[in-house]
Amino acid sequence: MLSTVERVIFLQGIDIFSKVSSEDLVHIAAITELHEAETGHQLYREGDLADCMYVVIDGAIRVERGGEEVMVAKNGDAVGAWALFDDERRVVSATAMEESELLRIDKEDFIDLLSDHVQITQGIMKTIVKRLRSLMDAIQRP
Amino acid sequence: MRKNWFGIHAGEGPRAWRMFFVIFLLIASLAIIKPVRNSLFLNEYGAQQLPYAFLLVALASTIVAVFYTRLTKRFTLLNLIRATLAISVLSVIGFWALLVTGTGETWLTYALYIWVAIFGLITTTQFWLLANYVFFPRQAKRLFSFLGAGAISGGIIGGYLTRLLVEQVGTKHMLLICVLFLLIAIYLVTEIWRRSEREIEERFKARNRQERKELRQTISPWKRIQQSKHLTLTASLIGVGVIVANLVDFQFSAISSEAIRDEDELTAFFGFWLSNLSLLSLAVQLFGTSRIIKRFGVGASLYLLPTGIMIGSIVLITAPVLWAAILVKVSDGSFKQSVNKAGLELLILPIPASIKNQVKAIIDVFVDHLATGISGLLLILMTQFFPFGSRGISLLIVGIILIWYQLIRSVKKEYVRSFRLAIEKRTIDLDSDSIDVNDAAVHESLMKSLLDKSPRKVLYVLDLVTDAGINVDDLPLSDLLANSSQAIRATAMRLAVDSSEDYSAKARLLLEQSTGELRIACLVYLVSRDTDGIELLKEWVREGDTEQRIDAIHATGVLLRDTPGFRMQIEPVSYFSGLLDSSRLKGMPDSDAAAIRKATAQAIGDAGLPSLHTYLHTLLHDQDTDVLIEAVRAAGCSKVVDFAPALINHLDTKLVRRAARDALEQMGAQVVPYLAERIENRHESSNVRHGIARVFGYIGSQAAVDTLMRLVKTERELAVRDRMIRSLNRLKQHYPRLQFGHAAVEATLYKQLDDYHTIYKALNATRAQHLGSNRSSLNQARALLARALEERLDADLERIFRLLGLRYSGRQMLDAYQGVTSLRTELRDSALEFLDNLLDNRLKKALMPILEEMTPADDGERRRQEIVERDYLYQLASGGDTWLAACALFVVVQLGDAELARACSSLASHPDPVVAETAQLLNQPPNGEEN
Structure with missing residues (x-):
């Protein structure tokens, strides 16, 4: 069983939460659930409704699209993070390559949390804006 | 607030009167020195040299304006004013001495001519600049007409004094009277400054900074004028006016000097007419300007000045004699500073304030100089190359006036177009002191806008005209009541209540066809106008469907508020008791019953009757959130402090929190003791304490400041302390008269600096232990603790600067904070330099080392500051900051230090x-390995 502080340690490594203060990550940690996946267990498939994201604590998750591997998520990596922010269906599938331990964040719980903690929303928006700026810089650069 | 006949409020008298006498003396000096200058110049060189003087005035004024702008950046306003006046005194004495001894006579009168023009320009500009800093904007609006009266009376008295004394003392010795006036003005300015030095300097510096910032951020004013047809035409109009005024001045001077040969007599003549023209201008300003502009509008009123001069010039063509020249000068003098000036001010009304401020100086100064130069050139051409004499110049004036007419026609069209655009873009400034909805052109534009297709625009204009107090009968209410937008029809029906027309039939028809706000407005109209209306209202409340009942309840609230006689027609207490009668509500679906209770809460808020507050107490405990929010709002509107405890409780209810905050803010200073009692209770929920700290920031009273200053020192909950400091910053920004007490602010500041030092030491120690990127559990724990400490340091630093903002200027401290936290070295260095110069020694000693260490220190430096890890871990774990405690404890867990673990186990x-x-x-047992 992971303590709150240990969950925060995992969450602080996720890009989308990089601008959320460590103290506010405690609130996100409070809505995470431990999830165990056997080898070959499919977390979600392409076209599924996106209702949660996962953080890999231990093990490895293969992420693929149209049968082609996109990445392998290992300790501290997140899969399906953008599902928390829109209502689109999954564009990739995720399958456990070995026995894995994960933290699961439910989308509904997350949205409720954002409505209560505006500073978390601000932190996430800072990351998104930073990404947008880098994209715009990249586009504008000759 | 107590105020006297001149609009001077209590406490403002000494400063306002001093300023009055300063402008009086400056303009009186000008009124003395101008006739002296004119008569000396005309006697010396005759009118044919005047065009060259005009050219030199234009050239010299431009050079002086550029030079003066540079000086304003280097010297304080007081030094500039005092230096200008002192130089003026010395110059006048110098001119007097040279004139009396007869030295340098060939160039002296030229020099005097140019000097007087520059003196007039700089001293009056400086005076109005000083007035802008001496008075707050609201005071300025009120007192500037009083100061304007000082200027006009200075002109009148100065002129008459010249006529009265010149024959006794002689033209040249009149200059000594100016010296006396200017010395008194220097004394008065010094006194004004001495009594309010600090605030004037701060405003002067702040405005300079703001102007420089705006200049950097916006496009140049010249470009603005070029890009806007409206501004180009306005500038041209002003330019043509200046050219004609100079030509008229030349005519007047030339004909007068021909008719009057004696120097003293000529001085007296100019003095006399200068006074008469000032009097005439004052009379037109007081009794004519407003009426003319209201009656004819901006466009038509702009024709008065050129037409007056045109008539005078035509007379002058037929008979070039003194009385005809006086006629032209009278037309110029009486309309230029009154109707024409007001018309020109109104002309730029639709231009957004930010652009207006930027281009006005350019139009006022540079266009004036340019036009003066052009008029000089034109006169040289007319007198030296085409010697048509006075008739020729009059013909030239008539020709230019025809161009002037064309410009007025074009600018009027542009004005109406810009006005419409301003309405569409909603950039009309309702607080502007010059907006006049009774102006014919403004009125016409507004009425046309009310028939526009865009509902947003129509509603905006309706808001504008109702706020400006326009007569309801002037509005096209029938058209508005037929508009397709329900919101417009509802607004029109609400306005119809005050109309002398009868709209009962329309109201009955709309009542049948509508719902919501329109139906409520119709019901209110019918009850106010029609005896049957009250029966209909009662019937709807008794037997109507839910929607009818809700609308009738809303209408009741509005009627109780706006129609005093209505209280006699219903018995409010039993009426509202009936509405909330549980036996009647029980029979309804829950949602309908809640909607009725919600409407009742709103109606009680609208009605504002204390006898209904007992029902509000009940509704403040309602189970339905919507009802609760409405009851909270009504309690806020009532301003009855008995509701405060219930409202404070609702700060803990997520969906009602915002309404509760607003309601408490509405109650003002009386709620402070209730808030203080609850926020001091440490067992109160964080939400409530945080909410109270926020509410304090909206209560602009000394009690709120004193309470926050007392509590912030001892507040342990960081989020609440943060909010308290933010509220103090807000109070300082919005209520500059509140006192924050330097000693109290500094005490809190030093405590905050101590906290910063403690965390800074812990962070350095953690960084020293946390080496490399090893992902062992202990290293991860230390990395998290370091991150938490860094976040705390960042927040502490912001708090320190926020507290400094209470001691010094908030704006400056925000800039400094952004500078010291910037990644750009030059910004950081400038901010540090700024703080080094601004802070007092003790604060500097405490703060500067912190800021200087923020630059990345080398590891050797860091190690020198190491403290024992075990000591600070225990200190953090047992401290009041719960998140730092948890992070420190987690390091202790991973460290596996048995003694330290035992010490912390009680946690x-x-x-x-x-x-x-x-x-x-x-x-x-620890689940990670030691690194």
Whole structure:
């Protein structure tokens, strides 16, 4: 069983939460659930409704699209993070390559949390804006 | 607030009167010195040299304006004014001495001519600049007409004094009277400054900074004028006016000097007419300007000045004699500073304020100089190359006036177009002191806008005209009541209540066809106008469907508020008791019953009757959130402090929190003791305490400041302390008269600096232990603690600067904070330099080392500051900051130090769940390996 502080340690490594203060990550940690996946267990498939994201604590998750591997998520990596922010269906599938331990964040719980903690929303928006700026810089650069 | 006949409020008298006498003396000096200058010049050189003087005035004024602008950046306003006046005094004495001794006579009168023009320009500009800093904007609006009266009376008295004394003392010795006036003005300016030095300097510096910032951020004013047809035409109009005024001046001077040969007599003549023209201008300003502009509008009123001059010039063509020249000068003098000036001010009304401020100086100064130069050139051409004499110049004036007419026609069209655009873009400034909805052109534009297709635009204009107090009968209410937008029809029906027309039939028809706000407005109209209306209202409340009942309840609230006689027609207490009668509500679906209770709460708020407050107490405990929000709003509107405890409780209710905050803010200073009692209770929920700290920031009273200053020193909950400091910053920004007490602010500041030092030491120690990127559990724990400490340091630094903002200027401290936290070295260095110069020594000693260490220190430096890890871990774990405690405890868990673990084990029963949970890990074996 992971303590709150240990969950925060995992969450602080996720890009989308990089601008959320460590103290506010405690609130996100409070809505995470431990999830165990056997080898070959499919977390979600392409076209599924996106209702949660996962953080890999231990093990490895293969992420693929149209049968082609996109990445392998290992300790501290997140899969399906953008599902928390829109209502689109999954564009990739995720399958456990070995026995894995994960933290699961439910989308509904997350949205409720954002409505209560505006500073978390601000932190996430800072990351998104930073990404947008880098994209715009990249586009504008000759 | 007590105020006297001149609009001077209590406490403003000495400063306002001093300023009045300063402008009086300056303009009186000008009124003396101008006739002296004119008569000396005309006697010396005759009128044919005047065009060259005009050219030199234009050239010299431009050079002086550029030079003066540079000086304003280097010297304080007081030094500039005092230096200008002192130089003026010395110059006048010098001119007097040279004139009396007869030295340098060939160039002296030229020099005097140019000097007087520059003196007039700089001293009056400086005076109005000083007035802008001496008075707040609201005071300025009120007192500037009083100061304007000082200027006009200075002109009148100065002129008459010249006529009265010149024959006794002689033209040249009149200059000594100016010296006396200017010396008194220097004394008065020094006194004004001495009494309010600090605030004037701060405003002067702040405005300079703001102007420089705006200049950097916006496009140049010249470009603005070029890009806007409206501004180009306005500038041209002003330019043509200046050219004609100079030509008229030349005519007047030339004909007068021909008719009057004696120097003293000529001086007296100019003095006399200068006074008469000032009097005439004052009379037109007082009794004519407003009426003319209201009657004819901006466009038509702009024709008065050129037409007056045109008539005078035509007379002058037929008979070039003194009385005809006086006629032209009278037309010029009486309309230029009154109707024409007001018309020109109104002309730029639709231009957004930010652009207006930027281009006005350019139009006022540079266009004036340019036009003066052009008029000089034209006169040289007319007198030297085409010697048509006075008739020729009059013909030239008539020709230019025809161009002037064309410009007025074009600018009028542009004005109406810009006005419409301003309405569409909603850039009309309602607070502007010059907006006049009764102006014919403004009125016409507004009425046309009310028939526009865009509902947003129509509603905006309706807001504008009702705020400006326009007569309801002037509005096209029938058209508005036929508009397709329900919101417009509802607004029109609400306005119809005050109309002398009868719209009962329309109201009955709309009542049948509508719902919501329109139906409520119709019901209110019918009850106000029609005896049957009250019966209909009662019937709807008794037997109507839910929607009808809700609308009738809303209408009741509005009627109780706006129609005093209505209270006699219903018995409010039993009426509202009936509405909330549980036996009647029980029979309805829950949603309908809640909607009725919600409407009742709103109606009680609208009605504002204390006898209904007992029902509000009940509704403040309603189970339905919507009802609760409405009841909270109504309680806020009532301003009855008995509701405060219930409202404070609702700060803990997520969906009602915002309404509760607004309601408490509405109650003002009387609620401070209730807020203080609750925020001081440490057992109160964080939400409530945080909410109270925020509410304080909206109560602009000394009691709110004193309470916050007392509490912020001892507040341990960081989020609440943060909010308290933010509220103090807000109070300082919005209520500059509140006192924050330097000693109290500094005491809190030093405590905050101590906290910063403690965390800074802990962070350095953690960084020293946390080496490399090893992902062992201990290293991860230390990395998290370092991150938490860094976040705390950032927040502490912001708090320190916010507190400094209470001691010094908030704006300056915000700039400094952004500078010191910037990644750009030059910004950081400038901010540090700024603070080094601004802070007092003790604060500097405490703060500067912190800021200077923010630059990345080398590891050797860091190691010198090391403290023992075990000591600070225990200190943090047992401290009041729960998140730092949890992070420190987690390092202790991973460290496996048995003695330290024992010391911290009691924290397993800590009230904070995360601290307790982490402390409980101390009893389990560590799951990571030591690095």
